[in-house]
Amino acid sequence: MTCHSALKSLLGGATLALALAAPALAQETIKIGAVLSATGPASFLGDPEEKTLKLYVDRLNAAGGVGGRKIQLVTYDDGGDANKAKTFAQRLVEEDKVVAMVGGSTTGTTMAMIPVFEDAEVPFISLAGAIEIVEPVRKFVFKTPHTDKMACEKIFDDLKKRSLAKIGLVSGTGGFGASMRKQCLAVAAKYGVEIVADETYGPKDTDVTPQLTKIKGTAGLQAVVNADFGQGPAIVTRNYRQLGITLPFYQSHGVASKQFIDLAGEAANGVRLPASALLVADKLPDSDPQKKTVVDYKTTFEENTKQPVSTFGGHAYDGLMMVVDAVKRTNSTEPKKLRDAIEATKGLMGTAGAITMTPTDHMGLDLTAFRMLEIKNGEWTLAN
Amino acid sequence: MAELLQFIFSGLTVGAVYALVALGFTIIYNASDVVNFAQGEFVMLGGMATVFLAAAGLPLPLAAIAAVVITVAVGLGLYLFAIKPARGASAVTLIIITIGASIALRGAAQIVFDKQFHRLPSFSGDDPIHILGATILPQSLWVIGGAGVILAALWWFFRVTLTGKAVLATAANRLAASLVGIDTRFVVGLSFALSAGIGAIAGILVAPITLTSYEVGTMLALKGFAAAMLGGMGNPIGAVAGGLLIGLLEAFGAGYLSSTYKDAFAFVVILLVLFVMPGGLFGARSVERV
Amino acid sequence: MPALLRRFLPVLILLALVVALPFLLKSAYQLRVATLVFTAGLTAIGLNILMGQAGQVSLGHAGFGGIGAYAVAILPTHYGVHPLAAFLIGVTAAGLVAFVVGRPILRLRGHYLAVATLGMGILIAMVIQNQQALTGGPDGMQVPRMELFGWRVRGAETWYWICGAFLIAGAVLAVNLIDSPTGRALRAVHDSEVAARVLGIDVARAKLTAFTISAVYAATGGALLAFVNAFVTPDIAGFLHSVELVTMVVLGGLGSVVGAVVGAAILVVLPQVLTVFHEYEHLAIGLIMIGVMIFMRAGVVPTLIGLVRGRSA
Numbered sequence: 001m002t003c004h005s006a007l008k009s010l011l012g013g014a015t016l017a018l019a020l021a022a023p024a025l026a027q028e029t030i031k032i033g034a035v036l037s038a039t040g041p042a043s044f045l046g047d048p049e050e051k052t053l054k055l056y057v058d059r060l061n062a063a064g065g066v067g068g069r070k071i072q073l074v075t076y077d078d079g080g081d082a083n084k085a086k087t088f089a090q091r092l093v094e095e096d097k098v099v100a101m102v103g104g105s106t107t108g109t110t111m112a113m114i115p116v117f118e119d120a121e122v123p124f125i126s127l128a129g130a131i132e133i134v135e136p137v138r139k140f141v142f143k144t145p146h147t148d149k150m151a152c153e154k155i156f157d158d159l160k161k162r163s164l165a166k167i168g169l170v171s172g173t174g175g176f177g178a179s180m181r182k183q184c185l186a187v188a189a190k191y192g193v194e195i196v197a198d199e200t201y202g203p204k205d206t207d208v209t210p211q212l213t214k215i216k217g218t219a220g221l222q223a224v225v226n227a228d229f230g231q232g233p234a235i236v237t238r239n240y241r242q243l244g245i246t247l248p249f250y251q252s253h254g255v256a257s258k259q260f261i262d263l264a265g266e267a268a269n270g271v272r273l274p275a276s277a278l279l280v281a282d283k284l285p286d287s288d289p290q291k292k293t294v295v296d297y298k299t300t301f302e303e304n305t306k307q308p309v310s311t312f313g314g315h316a317y318d319g320l321m322m323v324v325d326a327v328k329r330t331n332s333t334e335p336k337k338l339r340d341a342i343e344a345t346k347g348l349m350g351t352a353g354a355i356t357m358t359p360t361d362h363m364g365l366d367l368t369a370f371r372m373l374e375i376k377n378g379e380w381t382l383a384n
Numbered sequence: 385m386a387e388l389l390q391f392i393f394s395g396l397t398v399g400a401v402y403a404l405v406a407l408g409f410t411i412i413y414n415a416s417d418v419v420n421f422a423q424g425e426f427v428m429l430g431g432m433a434t435v436f437l438a439a440a441g442l443p444l445p446l447a448a449i450a451a452v453v454i455t456v457a458v459g460l461g462l463y464l465f466a467i468k469p470a471r472g473a474s475a476v477t478l479i480i481i482t483i484g485a486s487i488a489l490r491g492a493a494q495i496v497f498d499k500q501f502h503r504l505p506s507f508s509g510d511d512p513i514h515i516l517g518a519t520i521l522p523q524s525l526w527v528i529g530g531a532g533v534i535l536a537a538l539w540w541f542f543r544v545t546l547t548g549k550a551v552l553a554t555a556a557n558r559l560a561a562s563l564v565g566i567d568t569r570f571v572v573g574l575s576f577a578l579s580a581g582i583g584a585i586a587g588i589l590v591a592p593i594t595l596t597s598y599e600v601g602t603m604l605a606l607k608g609f610a611a612a613m614l615g616g617m618g619n620p621i622g623a624v625a626g627g628l629l630i631g632l633l634e635a636f637g638a639g640y641l642s643s644t645y646k647d648a649f650a651f652v653v654i655l656l657v658l659f660v661m662p663g664g665l666f667g668a669r670s671v672e673r674v
Numbered sequence: 675m676p677a678l679l680r681r682f683l684p685v686l687i688l689l690a691l692v693v694a695l696p697f698l699l700k701s702a703y704q705l706r707v708a709t710l711v712f713t714a715g716l717t718a719i720g721l722n723i724l725m726g727q728a729g730q731v732s733l734g735h736a737g738f739g740g741i742g743a744y745a746v747a748i749l750p751t752h753y754g755v756h757p758l759a760a761f762l763i764g765v766t767a768a769g770l771v772a773f774v775v776g777r778p779i780l781r782l783r784g785h786y787l788a789v790a791t792l793g794m795g796i797l798i799a800m801v802i803q804n805q806q807a808l809t810g811g812p813d814g815m816q817v818p819r820m821e822l823f824g825w826r827v828r829g830a831e832t833w834y835w836i837c838g839a840f841l842i843a844g845a846v847l848a849v850n851l852i853d854s855p856t857g858r859a860l861r862a863v864h865d866s867e868v869a870a871r872v873l874g875i876d877v878a879r880a881k882l883t884a885f886t887i888s889a890v891y892a893a894t895g896g897a898l899l900a901f902v903n904a905f906v907t908p909d910i911a912g913f914l915h916s917v918e919l920v921t922m923v924v925l926g927g928l929g930s931v932v933g934a935v936v937g938a939a940i941l942v943v944l945p946q947v948l949t950v951f952h953e954y955e956h957l958a959i960g961l962i963m964i965g966v967m968i969f970m971r972a973g974v975v976p977t978l979i980g981l982v983r984g985r986s987a
Contacts, residue, residue, distance in 0.1 A: 038499075038953075039494060039499065039956065040599075041599070043499045043599070044499075044501075047499045047500075075952075076949055077949065077952070077955065080909075081907075081909050082814055082903070082905060082906075082907040082909060083710070083899065083903060083907075083909065083910070084945065086903055086905070087703070087706060087707060087710065087946070088949075090702060090703040090706055090830075091703045091946075093703075094701040094702055094703040095701060095703055106813075107813040108812060108813045108814045108907040108909075111813065111814060111816070111905055112814065112903060112905040112907070115904055115905075130813060132813075173644060173803060173804060173811075173812065174812055175811075175812040175813050178806060178811040178812050178813070179811070179812075179813055182806060182811075199638075199643045200643050200644045200804075201638070201643060202646075202647060204600075204602075204603040206398060206401070206590070206593065206594035206595075207394050207397060207398050207593070207594075207635075209390060209393070209394045209635075210390070210391050210394050210635045210636075210638035210639035210643070210646075211638050211639075211643045213387055213390045213391070213639060214387075214638075214639060214643075217387065230501070231501040231595045231597070234501070234503075234595060235594070235595065238510075238593075242512045242519050242521055243390070243512075243519055244512070244519065259500060259501065262503070263501055263502075263503050263595055265503070265510065266510060267510075307498070307500065419785055419788075466964045466968070469968045470967060470968045470971055473967070473968075473971040474928075474971070475784075476725070476731065476920075476924050476928070477924060477967050477971050477972075478967075479924075480920075480921055480924045480925065480963060480967050481963070481964050481967045481968070483917060483921060483963065484959075484960045484961070484962075484963030484964040484967065485960060485964060486960070487956055487959055487960035487963065488956070488957050488959075488960025488961050488963075488964065489960070490956060490960075491953075491954070491955070491956025491957030491958070491959070491960055492957050494953060494956065495953050495954065495957065602914070606792070606913060609789065609792075610789055610792070610793070613785060613786055613788075613789035614789075617785055617786075644804050645800065645804070647796065647800065648796070648797050648800045648801075651793035651796055651797055652793075652797070654789065654790075654793055655779075655790055655793050655794070658782055658786055658789070658790055659778050659781075662781060662782050662783070662786060663786070664786070
């Protein structure tokens with residue numbers, strides 16, 4: 001059977017042919033899987049991730065593929081449900097026989113899928129935030145985004161610089177907010193920050209003024225931090241201004257797109273947040289080593305999707321590029337070799353920063369990759 | 385005092401939305417005994433269609449009217465193509481049909497619109513109004529006022545117009561209504577159109593405050609259903625009271641008890657009320673409808 | 675057909691299915707999908723006792739599944755309880771909760787019962803979601819692997835047979851219940867509570883029995899699912915999952931044991947098939963649900979049985 005006819009029968013979708021032809025094909029295509037929360041409560045993450053992967057796989061293929069190999073992308077939508085995610089993960093490994101996985105939009109879906117990829121010995125680059133994904137280090141599991149612990153540290157660092165010690169924390173009870181709240185409570189003492197008010201709200205709540213009223217009434221309050229992603233931060237920010245609170249207000253890296261400014265409107269002005277360079281791509285000095293990567297990604301994404309770029313899509317870009325980089329260096333599509341190559345990633349410039357993996361660090365980012373931004377006149381600016 | 389007032393403002397704003405969704409449940413239930421779990425999707429459609437029509441260049445008022453018309457058409461379509469063909473099926477079968485419709489509408493919305501969150505500009509600006517140390521947004525007044533106007537209009541429709549009376553007659557006894565010459569199928573179709581219209585208006589009124597996306601309907605259907613039951617299914621006044629009460633309970637729960645368990649607080653109160661009044665606050669000493 | 679055969683026909687059909695499937699299913703992935711059908715089917719059989727037999731609706735049964743699932747996650751992790759013991763404790767706890775809560779709740783009727791059970795389910799889901807230290811919060815938690823006499827229970831095939839066995843056991847119990855005095859009492863309650871009361875049936879007790887039994891089924895299904903996944907998130911107890919369970923029962927056919935499993939199969943397998951349509955997946959699922967309910971309004975299995983009977987008659 002020639003490779004050409006193998007490709008044909010594969011396109012025909014005959015399962016049997018797929019099973020027979022897979023080893024022969026492996027030299028020709030790089031099959032990458034992606035289980036993403038493209039719909040459901042985490043579609044804020046999964047939607048730009050899916051768009052990014054599709055967009056860049058098409059572009060890479062149009063440019064001749066990676067070292068002559070075409071990439072084949074298999075995506076599944078888990079709807080944010082961990083049970084479904086695990087089923088799809090198994091399908092990727094056993095039916096689709098992918099050589100690497102870039103996906104797992106939330107910590108919950110990622111944690112559910114980890115055993116599948118560990119057992120199958122296929123590298124899994126997660127796009128979720130929590131530190132538990134890479135601590136303890138698992139042989140085949142990596143992640144691209146900054147952890148929420150780093151976001152807390154960056155915010156607290158900034159608070160310390162401004163001599164603000166007593167803060168109110170208002171967090172969403174969804175995965176992102178709950179995880180970040182936990183991390184912030186844990187590292188607060190290290191930065192001399194005292195959390196004097198700690199309120200939460202549900203992922204679909206439409207009014208947070210009662211919680212903010214309570215925080216506002218807390219004695220000695222100096223600043224407020226909001227830990228959440230999606231539409232929640234926009235509502236909280238608008239409520240914050242409605243109540244006329246004038247204390248410094250911090251958002252997290254969950255506010256990852258220009259959309260936040262559109263949704264929060266005027267109220268967004270003055271908000272500070274830690275974020276990757278992606279959001280301020282065009283404002284970076286030309287000397288910034290990250291500038292080219294982030295400007296390229298931002299322009300490509302916005303031109304093709306007509307939607308504002310988001311750091312979540314950027315995580316998917318970073319994950320895909322890590323796999324591509326690994327294929328280039330090993331000139332192989334063998335999962336175990338790819339894993340070793342991914343672990344040896346060194347100085348790869350992604351949207352989240354320069355990525356350098358080690359056997360003890362499967363995230364490869366440090367705090368310097370985070371910038372402190374402030375929103376002024378409806379635009380992101382670099383603070384300080 | 386200022387705190388209390390702030391909680392009340394919050395509760396009334398949120399509650400007014402629940403009340404409008406509950407009203408939609410009530411109208412359809414009265415005419416057809418169908419509990420329509422796609423009611424939240426009407427709210428979503430109103431908001432999202434307005435956003436997209438406005439983005440396409442239509443002036444906001446026109447976009448809003450067009451969105452209401454579209455939603456009404458969808459409501460009628462739901463009746464004609466999903467409810468009417470299943471005439472005579474059991475209550476649970478009809479509920480599953482409406483759940484299927486809500487999934488399908490959400491699925492269609494993610495294709496026709498997108499999966500992003502959107503906001504409409506506030507009708508009267510974003511400067512909060514200060515009252516005794518508490519603040520309320522002008523848009524909240526639009527929502528609360530809108531709910532009031534809709535309730536008044538419904539009252540007029542049911543009490544004064546002949547068509548409205550026909551709807552009431554159908555609600556009271558379908559067989560008797562058809563015997564006196566009321567086209568009960570028309571009445572049921574009308575109730576779907578009416579509910580869809582109310583849902584759409586609610587969706588447009590709240591979009592500047594709560595933001596909107598293809599998925600906002602699920603939570604609203606859940607809260608609206610709870611509100612309708614708390615008030616007593618089938619009673620419009622009860623629906624509004626139930627909605628406002630749940631909104632207030634959530635605000636007070638978040639303000640005075642625990643923000644994490646504010647929804648739990650609301651549901652505990654609902655459970656307690658139902659234990660004491662198994663027919664809801666304003667429920668008829670109802671005969672069981674099976 | 676002899677009465678005994680007729681009575682146990684649903685069990686035989688399911689037994690044949692469980693035994694035959696491994697010959698047809700190629701990969702661990704396909705076995706996993708079948709296993710998910712079994713765990714969901716078990717829960718649906720239980721819920722069908724409540725809905726199909728007793729005619730009472732519950733929009734909160736995922737909560738009981740959550741209790742079972744989190745028992746096998748929390749007790750071994752935090753308290754060193756053996757997973758098997760945790761399993762029994764979880765199932766018992768769910769039954770107790772149902773027994774205690776059921777008494778006041780089941781006085782409500784129709785949609786009021788629906789909203790009360792919905793509230794109960796949401797309360798359980800909220801506790802799971804927010805007791806982060808214990809449950810891991812929305813990100814979920816690992817479920818320790820079961821170990822029996824030094825043998826680690828793992829692998830898709832092992833769990834396939836375990837869940838299959840539970841499904842058959844659940845079906846046997848359900849079939850027996852239907853033909854027991856309790857089952858007859860439940861059907862009387864379903865037809866007319868007043869008439870049942872006149873006949874001297876303790877209506878409240880009959881309903882409470884059905885509610886408790888169905889909760890035990892749900893908790894068993896939830897615990898099995900947690901074991902199979904070795905991981906659990908609060909979704910398992912959520913409102914949407916409760917709705918999904920009710921949909922399974924109604925789609926498959928109220929009152930039919932095989933129907934409950936067919937309903938579960940539809941809702942578990944359909945997303946796996948429709949995923950190829952990407953963004954059209956949800957639209958398609960919704961339309962299929964509407965279509966099935968319009969053309970098979972009694973549910974898939976009873977409608978098909980009716981068709982076959984009609985033809986042979």
